[in-house]
Amino acid sequence: MLKYLLKRIFQMFVVLFVVSVIVFCVMSFTGDPVLMIVPPTATDAQIAEARIALGLDRPLWEQYSVFLGNLLRGDLGVSYMFKRPALTLIVERMPATLELVFLSILISLAVALPCGVFAGARPNSPLSRAIMGGSLLGISLPSFWVGILFIFYFAVEKGLLPSSGRGVTGLLFGVPFAFLTWDGFRHIILPAVTLALGTLAMLIRLIRAQIMEVMRQDFIRFARAKGVSWSSLLFSHALKNALVPVVTVFGLQVGSLIAFATVTETIFAWPGMGKLLVDSINTSDRPVIVAYLMIVAAMFVLINFIVDIVYTLIDPRVDLR
């Protein structure tokens, strides 16, 4: 187990190193941040001065080694726009994104599990067909469109829910969260549902396919020959077996929800990491973008690791080595 952990941690560093190189290279070839920072009236001399001050005049590999050195010290650079450490900016925004994603995941699971299991267990019933039709919609409709539709209907037309911002936040362990107050909770509903739709639809289809696959297997028939009831067949025999492959996809999905809540956050003006990313791209705020990508990459690697651990908890045949 310890050997496995060490191996995974080593792998994690390799992945992050490669990502850092890629991110750094790509960023260096896109846009000139200096022009975004200096005032429009700046002279050539002032621009050159700014370039030197930012260290952008030095050769690429030197810029990278400085970047990597800082990275290892936990210093991801200072935002050009906000003049504050990029890492701090992102960490400040993280709770907003995390609570949004967390609620979306809860919604997805709460809907996808029963729907997927039912559609898989009774594939020919009209309700299953309705579920499958709905999930197809959920997969094919783009979230920005659904988000705008939600805003139009629930916020503009009916005036039921607020459509922008995070509302009043409450503190938990000194961190502000919207879901702790009624106002904040009302604010989070629309973006969370919007964000959940795609994942939810995909999970329904995946769970259904897995359940159908498992229900065909011999051990299910053997359990039936034991006199096991239908519900216990589904939930205590089939579901767990069906979830083994679902866990992987789910893990990746959580990662992309965190990373790419961007669109939803932008539409609902949700002050999370995604919105920060979009703003930073608009202003070529390179340190923030790089820091964001590095953090997201680290998160993906971490989630993958957690997925592997969850695997071993579900499936005794998986051997960590």
Place this chain on the structure above:
Amino acid sequence: MSEYLLEVKNLKTCFELFRGTVKAVDGVDFTLKTGEILGIVGESGGGKSVTGFSLLGLIDAPGRITGGEILFRGEDLLKKSEEEMRRIRGKEISMIFQDPMTSLNPLQTIGRQIDEMLALHTDLSSAGRRARILELLNEVGIPTPEDRLDCYPHQFSGGMRQRVVIAIALAANPRLIIADEPTTALDVTVQAQILKLMENLVKKFGSALILVTHDLAVVSEMTHRVVVMYCGKIVEEAPTAELIRAPRHPYTKGLLGSIPRITGVRTPRLPQIPGMAPHLFDLPKGCSFAPRCGYATERCREEVPAMRELSAGRRAACHNPVSTEKRTAGNG
């Protein structure tokens, strides 16, 4: 109540497939008394498994039981609700499957899988169930059962898994056990052990056993009576010793030809019946076996032979049964 534990009358099970209807079991009759061991033999595809699953009501769409009666202790199982059948499965009739590698849930410990059976069909307390599980595992020859309770199926060999399956099948002390090719997937050496084990346990527990197999050698050692199935129909039934000594249906004779004799030189296990069983979609007009039969006449190709009583306890569906006078040669 009748003298029989089980009476199957004119059982018909069909599969409605896109290409047409497959009559996998087509008018099967047989009976079974308490404590009796009945063999069902025949080549693969003959409808043996479907017969077994039909008895338990485990036929899924596109399959359907289209007719007949299954009288178990005098009550027709085909008239029972799913809920009533659920209480019969495992408790009254249990089943052992062909492949022990796939019969057990890979994500549950074997202790839990045996416990499930006991929890469903007995009133034992959890401590009582645990004691019974250990007793069962001991019974089926699994050494140090205490250490094995928390093992998962993948930690067992095929033979060991089949022992666990047998323990599950026996757990609620059923009156009837259906074993569908219980040793086909196992090594030859393990096969004999498992069969011996089943025979002993069935005797000890006083259950009746239906042993489904394609191997007449297995049947000859264990069963009291044999039913031979071909293309969904029973073609011959006889007490085991008589059937082995003097088969009356040419198909049975063909099957017997593939058994190595116990005395003398071992004959190689060659397929003794020429050709292949016809597909159930397009059965020949007369006797299904006629195209492969050395005794077939014009009548066999035209008219389906009816089941006839040949002597007490012996019947065959054949226009030209093999004569009992002329003893069949050693290698069929």
